[in-house]
Amino acid sequence: MSGRARPGGGAPPGDEAAAAQVAPTTDPGGEPQRLIPAYAAALEEMGEAEPRLVVLDADLVLDCGLIPFRDRFPERFVECGIAEQDMVSQAGTLALSGLLPAVHSFACFLTPRANEQIYNNATEATKVIYTGSLVGLVPAGPGHSHQSVRDVAAMGAMPGMSLIEPCSEAECREALRWAIQEADGPVYIRLVSVPWPLPFEPEPAPQLVPGRGTVLREGPDALLVATGPVMVSSAWLAAEALERQGAARATVVALPWLRGIDGPWLAELGPDAPILCLDNHYPAGGQGDGVTAALAAAGRPAAGRVRRLAVETVLACGANDEVLRAHRLDPAGVAAAVRGAIGEPA
């Protein structure tokens, strides 16, 4: 992934009025990233290459991107109905039998309701892929029940579990490929469902390196760490606006790993700068916790410079931009937080 700006992304050059608004609209224009269709295509592709792959679904075949796989490999597709615990336990014994089960539902149902079953599987030293979609604040219309902002905490405590949240269609495919071909234990893939435009051109063929991410833009004043298209977009647009105003130049990292983060690698990206972690999640157990723990484990003083931008209250419900603004996770909110962190007046 490169940090190359998408034409039309960010505030128009030379537009002082727009720059004075600190950040442009949440929507930078351009084609949105559609992670679910990308996942669907990747799953079908991987199904061809990996005959052990068995897909389980809890009555969300369209929303989880499972139709192409189901139609292509009906014998390896199990419709479990609205019964997430039942689905996850079936996956456990499929894995014990030498197959590679991939379990699907909305993250808000899969990870908390079936948490004991996921843990039971995780103690059996097998490999199960859990893919939770509809993660994060948006879409915010369905309300609290469907906004998954505690799933990273729920899955992050599982022994041996790798947690990945891709921010682009290409990274989504790579996340699934890594989970199937390279992971040696269970994997949680966290997918934003709402189509979301990125203000930069994403890398067409990214390669996941465990614990590390992609530097989208560089600057010495702050280090912004984010994952998923919504938070990465907010971070990038905030940095863009701050740079245009001459207020700060920030490094922005798209870090798809929610646990197992490479602390020394990250610390080198911002040796003295404040580190701001954006979490499309409650602060407890989110990626910011993973970043802080990784820096602390590496003995880096940067651990003490981490600030958390996360969902601090019970979730707001409304239009997407309204809700991101209400939780100060929109580009303007992030830019204001960066100003606060570096001592710049708002």
Next chain:
Amino acid sequence: MSQRYVPLAELRRLGGLPGHPDVVTHPVVQTSTGSLGMSVSKAKGFVTADRLAGRSGRVYVLTDGELQEGQFWESLASAANRRMGEITAIVDHNKLQSDTWVDQVSDLGDLQAKAAAWGWAVGRCDGHDLRALDAGLARLDREAPDTPRLLVADTVKGAGVSFMEPRELPHTPRRCTRSIRARPRRSSTRTRSWSSRRAWPGAWRRSTPRRGGWRSTEPVGARGPAAGGPR
């Protein structure tokens, strides 16, 4: 399948068997248990794997207290839908749960009718009579070979072990009392003093009467850390 016998002294010790079956610790264990409600779900996973591999196989589930867990009931319907005649569940129907009698909390009621309503073939037998158990299983196999099958085995918890069998309790269901009274008792445990019972590993540790009051000279079930409780 490889076999390895583990000395009883290693039970619940480092490197030995945990208190609940663990697939990593011992190869004879097929899947880790201890968390309740998962049994039929896990059986379905084994059956699906067998079918994908073109293997024939039977999966037996021994189940009891987990019937109060929601997952058990959500697991039944699709087993019938998928005609998983490979699965036989035997319910150890001992009428007790950790805290008290099952029918004082969430009575299982007509278990056969409930399982039948989920599309399972059902039977019932005396769980302490091996011939009855064998006949019950054989009849279900014969009559419903393509249907998941559930056999309710009526049992008494700790049957035949004097200090484990439940005695008359204030809320003892009549059907259970009849079963208990049909069995010989050893009076020695009934007169054991509190102090000696408390010193008995796994003996009832509660020192205050429960709601309605236990009979103070009665050890009620051999539970506690050493015995592991009913789960």
